[in-house]
Amino acid sequence: MPKENLTFDTLAAQAGSHADPNGAVAFPLYLSSNYRHPSLQAARNFDATTGYTYSRLATPNRRVLEKTLAQLEAGTHAFALSSGMAAIQLALSILKTGEEVISLDDLYGGDFRYFRYLESHAGIHFKQWNGEKVADLIAQITAKTRLIWLETPSNPTMKQLDIQTIANQVHAKNPQVLVAVDNTFLTPVYQRPLTLGADIVVHSATKYLSGHNDLLGGVLVCKDDELAKEYYDYYLTTGDTMSTFDSWLLLRSLKTLSVRMQRHTSNAQAVVEYLKQAPQVTKVLYPGKGGMVSFYLQSEAQVEHLLNHVKVISFAESLGGVESLITIPYYQTHADVAENQRARLGITPQLLRLSVGLEDPQDLIADLEQALSEK
Incomplete structure (x- = not known):
């Protein structure tokens, strides 16, 4: 049966189970920082999106994990990072000086700390919305607005937002404005923001995705090829990638x-x-x-x-x-x-x-x- 026809529970339970070329049911752990080139010609023609050369670019464990995360969140591209804050940093890396973000006023506290840093160091402007009337959010959008940042349920006051209504109205006002949702609390088990019109989903994978208090990680998933390419370039440059062992642990955790x-x-x-x-x-x-x-x-x-x-x-x-x-x-x-x-x-x-x-x-x-x- 094609994977696109499988249910969420089956995709999660079989995470990585059919990906090993040697037929391992549990995807093996590849603890290597680098990989051989069979020839100079192969090195000249190397494709970092499919092959392996250096573990910052890709590892077998991280690649299988990212493919699984994209499937679970109904996206096309996923990035596994070293922490939840690294995922937030990646999500906001597309912003340029003079652009602005409108965020919910109730978020993880570290978000606001990073917002202040970007405001003072990069000239990116941040405004807040109280999560009550969507019309008030739409009224705040200007020609400089690039991103709407949401978290639902919010941390810690549990504000609940209608992602679909927000995404529809934001995109109707300006299709170029992106909607990002932190889905850490509900996970794709209960909420898949990309299917509701959001453009970007982030997680602190340290939390429910891993679920065992034994790893640190972050996740970003998107569904647009051009956006993914922009993220991919930044991701490789900064090196905030998830380690091979944590990728292995997280893939294991997704099964349950x-x-x-x-x-x-x-x-x-x-x-x-x-x-x-x-x-x-x-x-x-x-x-x-x-x-x-x-x-x-x-x-x-x-x-x-x-x-x-x-x-x-x-x-x-x-x-x-x-x-x-x-x-x-x-x-x-x-x-x-x-x-x-x-x-x-x-x-x-x-x-x-x-x-x-x-x-x-x-x-x-x-x-x-x-x-x-x-x-």
């Missing part, structure tokens, strides 16, 4: 992505039901699927008590792994966001972000209950 996301969701739904009735909790933010939950406690003292007393859940940054992690965005992931912006968004010292893992949900609930107890 769908079943992991289902369990993350069912566990999160159970935890959310508990949090909604817990007397110490004043508000719960959850998009209905996926494993990310944010919630507010009544006081900073309760926050400190919970973080100091969780035993099953780990008080640690990052998200999307099999182990449940809890963070306080105000002091950790969003410390770089301006104070007035944090206040406007509701990123306060009472807000906690919980990445619900794959443990038994009753154990997670019991851990939260004892950590919230004032004993």
Whole structure:
């Protein structure tokens, strides 16, 4: 059966399974930094998009991974990078001095740090949209606008956006304006932005795509050949490519992505039901699927008590792994966001972000209950 006819779950489960020329079911690990040329003629005619010469350009593991990622996100070109921030850097590498970006106002805090860097060092301008009325976003587009930067659900306040409506209206206003979506929280299991009209998708592959808290990586997927060529040139020049071993690990992880996301969701739904009735909790933010939950406690003292007393859940940054992690965005992931912006968004010292893992949900609930107890 042609691969284009296979379902998402089958493509993920068989990631790399039919790619090895020697017939290995699990794609082997190629730990070589360089590759021989059989002849001078072969070197003269070398094609970096199909052959191998130096591992910064391509490795068998990274190439199979990128092909799989493009299929899962319904794109045509994928780039596996050394970190999620490297993926964001690649996505924004097409911008030129004087151009502008309109972003959602609630994003991973590191995005805003990099936006400030580009503004001060490259003369690229950044504006924000609150995610409420699409008409307000469209009204901000000018002749200088090159890119719309979205994240849905947003981190950490879980804003949900209608990607299709946004992409349609942005492209109707100006077809040259690109729409980029950070799909880290939902993954292509629950959301495929390129099928909804977006032009670019990025991930922190450290999170759900890898899912085991054991690698650092980023992903960019697009569907336009000219855009991909521009990205490819920058990608090779900067060398922010994913290592062979991390590529191997990530390909392995993709095989279980769908079943992991289902369990993350069912566990999160159970935890959310508990949090909604817990007397110490004043508000719960959850998009209905996926494993990310944010919630507010009544006081900073309760926050400190919970973080100091969780035993099953780990008080640690990052998200999307099999182990449940809890963070306080105000002091950790969003410390770089301006104070007035944090206040406007509701990123306060009472807000906690919980990445619900794959443990038994009753154990997670019991851990939260004892950590919230004032004993």
